[in-house]
Amino acid sequence: MTQGERALRADAERNRRRVLDAAGELFRERGLEVGVGEIAEHAGVGRGTLFRNFPSKEALIAAILVDRMGEAVDFGQALLESADPGEALFEFLAEIVGRQQVDRAVFEAVADIWLANDEIRAAHAQIVGVLGDLLARAQEAGAVRQDIGAMDVLMMFKGVCEAASAFAHIDSEIVPRHLDLLRAALRPDAAAQPLRGRAPTLEDVERAAAKAGVKPASATA
Amino acid sequence: MTQGERALRADAERNRRRVLDAAGELFRERGLEVGVGEIAEHAGVGRGTLFRNFPSKEALIAAILVDRMGEAVDFGQALLESADPGEALFEFLAEIVGRQQVDRAVFEAVADIWLANDEIRAAHAQIVGVLGDLLARAQEAGAVRQDIGAMDVLMMFKGVCEAASAFAHIDSEIVPRHLDLLRAALRPDAAAQPLRGRAPTLEDVERAAAKAGVKPASATA
Numbered sequence: 001m002t003q004g005e006r007a008l009r010a011d012a013e014r015n016r017r018r019v020l021d022a023a024g025e026l027f028r029e030r031g032l033e034v035g036v037g038e039i040a041e042h043a044g045v046g047r048g049t050l051f052r053n054f055p056s057k058e059a060l061i062a063a064i065l066v067d068r069m070g071e072a073v074d075f076g077q078a079l080l081e082s083a084d085p086g087e088a089l090f091e092f093l094a095e096i097v098g099r100q101q102v103d104r105a106v107f108e109a110v111a112d113i114w115l116a117n118d119e120i121r122a123a124h125a126q127i128v129g130v131l132g133d134l135l136a137r138a139q140e141a142g143a144v145r146q147d148i149g150a151m152d153v154l155m156m157f158k159g160v161c162e163a164a165s166a167f168a169h170i171d172s173e174i175v176p177r178h179l180d181l182l183r184a185a186l187r188p189d190a191a192a193q194p195l196r197g198r199a200p201t202l203e204d205v206e207r208a209a210a211k212a213g214v215k216p217a218s219a220t221a
Numbered sequence: 222m223t224q225g226e227r228a229l230r231a232d233a234e235r236n237r238r239r240v241l242d243a244a245g246e247l248f249r250e251r252g253l254e255v256g257v258g259e260i261a262e263h264a265g266v267g268r269g270t271l272f273r274n275f276p277s278k279e280a281l282i283a284a285i286l287v288d289r290m291g292e293a294v295d296f297g298q299a300l301l302e303s304a305d306p307g308e309a310l311f312e313f314l315a316e317i318v319g320r321q322q323v324d325r326a327v328f329e330a331v332a333d334i335w336l337a338n339d340e341i342r343a344a345h346a347q348i349v350g351v352l353g354d355l356l357a358r359a360q361e362a363g364a365v366r367q368d369i370g371a372m373d374v375l376m377m378f379k380g381v382c383e384a385a386s387a388f389a390h391i392d393s394e395i396v397p398r399h400l401d402l403l404r405a406a407l408r409p410d411a412a413a414q415p416l417r418g419r420a421p422t423l424e425d426v427e428r429a430a431a432k433a434g435v436k437p438a439s440a441t442a
Contacts, residue, residue, distance in 0.1 A: 155388075155395075156402060159380020167376075170429045173418025174376075180416045181377060185406035187414075195401045197394025208391045 016053045018043040024064050024103065031105045032061065062117050064106050069123035072096055076130035086143025089134045090183055093157055096127075097164050097175055104165060115209045128154065128202050145191035149199025156182050237274045239264040245285050245324065252326045253282065283338050285327050290344035293317055297351035307364025310355045311404055314378055317348075318385050318396055325386060336430045349375065349423050366412035370420025377403050 001009070022043035026034040036057060040050040054060035075095055082088035100107045115121055132150035139146055160178040167174040184190070222230070243264035247255040257278060261271040275281035296316055303309035321328045335341045353371035360367055381399045388395040405411070 152398070152402070155384045155399065156380055158383055159377055162379055162383065163376045167421065167425070167429045169432060170425055171418065171421060174421060177373070177416050177418035178376065180414070181373070181406045184408070184411040184414060184416075185402045187405070187411060190405040190408060190411065193401070193405060193408075195398050195405075197392065197398035200388065200392060200395060204388070204391055208388045211390060 015043075015045050015049050018045060019050050019053055019060070020064055020067055023060050024067075024106075027061075027064070027105050028103060032057070032109055036060070061106055061109050062120055064103070065110055066119045066123050068099060068103055068106070069120070069127055072099060073123070073126045073130050076127070076134060080130070080133055080137065085134070085137035085141040089138040089144065089153075090179060092131065092134050093153075093160070093182070094176075094179055097157070097161055097179070100161055101164050101168055101175075108165070115206060121206075125202060142188055144186045145188050147191050147195055147199075148186060149201070151200040151202060151205055153182075153186070154205075155200070156185065233274075236264075236266050236270050239266055240271050240274055240281070241285055241288055244281050245288075245327070248282075248285070248326050249324055253278070253330055257281070282327055282330050283341055285324070286331055287340045287344050289320060289324055289327070290341070290348055293320060294344070294347045294351050297348070297355060301351070301354055301358065306355070306358035306362040310359040310365065310374075311400060313352065313355050314374075314381070314403070315397075315400055318378070318382055318400070321382055322385050322389055322396075329386070336427060342427075346423060363409055365407045366409050368412050368416055368420075369407060370422070372421040372423060372426055374403075374407070375426075376421070377406065 019039065023034075023039045026039055026042060036050055037047060039060075040047045043050070050060075054063060072095065076092045079088040079092050082091075110117070110120060128150055131154060135144065135148070135150050135153060138144040139148075160175065160182055163178045164175045240260065244255075244260045247260055247263060257271055258268060260281075261268045264271070271281075275284060293316065297313045300309040300313050303312075331338070331341060335345060349371055352375060356365065356369070356371050356374060359365040360369075381396065381403055384399045385396045
């Protein structure tokens with residue numbers, strides 16, 4: 001690559017980044033109805049540049065999400081160095097639910113289609129991976145029951161995220177409260193009462209999501 | 222009311238019941254796309270009779286739901302006589318999630334609009350009421366932690382229902398497993414670690430649902 005090519009590529013990456021940041025900010029403030037023209041203007045790039053990077057608003061939304069998920073993975077990996085593995089696991093969960101609340105519109109938009117997008121699916125698998133590592137450390141440290149898997153935690157955590165998206169604007173303590181309840185369910189001494197069934201795997205979850213993609217038609221008379 | 226009027230009314234009630242049963246059965250087997258003509262035929266009533274009782278498919282779906290919720294309330298009230306108040310609470314939850322799975326299409330159709338329908342809202346309040354009574358009995362018996370309210374249980378339970386609708390067709394043990402985890406979170410000795418926040422009330426939940434009704438526009442470029 002010549003120096004000129006390198007400069008062009010750096011420039012292109014900067015523009016892409018600017019669009020992502022501008023779109024993230026506007027979606028956060030005003031929801032997904034913000035138009036691409038306004039996003040381009042806010043980013044200080046032309047509409048052509050925007051469309052070259054993101055041919056549709058869906059593509060833009062997916063890219064923001066992959067970006068956010070990547071940040072969450074980085075955050076989780078940093079927590080793998082934490083001196084308190086039990087705290088680290090719950091800190092990771094609290095961080096994710098906080099991020100989902102901030103970028104709620106973006107997360108809600110992809111709730112049903114994540115499996116269809118290879119990049120989102122890969123980012124999801126990475127999050128599951130780092131969650132699994134944090135969980136394993138917490139279990140080794142005796143802070144969390146042994147009879148539980150990462151997908152169990154993620155499924156319970158989905159309930160917390162639901163509570164957050166439904167109630168956080170009413171009661172700011174509802175998310176910490178439900179994280180506390182999740183934590184109570186994971187206490188090592190709770191394992192005295194064994195769980196039925198087995199811990200689901202990521203493959204189970206992807207298989208279930210693929211099947212759920214075939215949704216019943218909505219109600220119209 | 223004359224004898225003739227009484228007979229007419231009994232006849233009308235029978236027809237209404239037949240339509241509800243036929244629609245419930247067909248929706249369960251094939252989803253909500255089943256047409257009203259087929260429902261009328263299956264019920265053995267004319268289309269006019271069906272439309273007189275249920276002017277739209279939405280009205281029919283709402284009526285089925287109110288019916289199912291009424292049955293759940295009856296079931297819960299019977300459990301208030303149970304000799305084991307702790308078991309009774311979890312039996313009630315298991316029963317509700319089972320019912321939701323059976324009539325999944327109907328429950329999903331109203332997930333976003335329940336607050337707008339006075340009858341569904343009233344039935345929901347009744348379910349919360351009986352859940353509160355079952356919880357209070359379980360707490361008095363020392364089977365469940367004291368620092369928890371019916372809406373806390375219902376919000377955690379929503380996570381179980383999510384898991385059920387996403388995974389029950391893949392892994393039949395996933396629902397019992399997550400009910401066990403919910404139960405672990407509610408164990409009296411878990412209260413040694415106090416929860417942040419306060420138990421939400423039904424009013425909080427209705428207020429939150431009303432606000433959530435104003436959804437962000439979906440993503441379109």
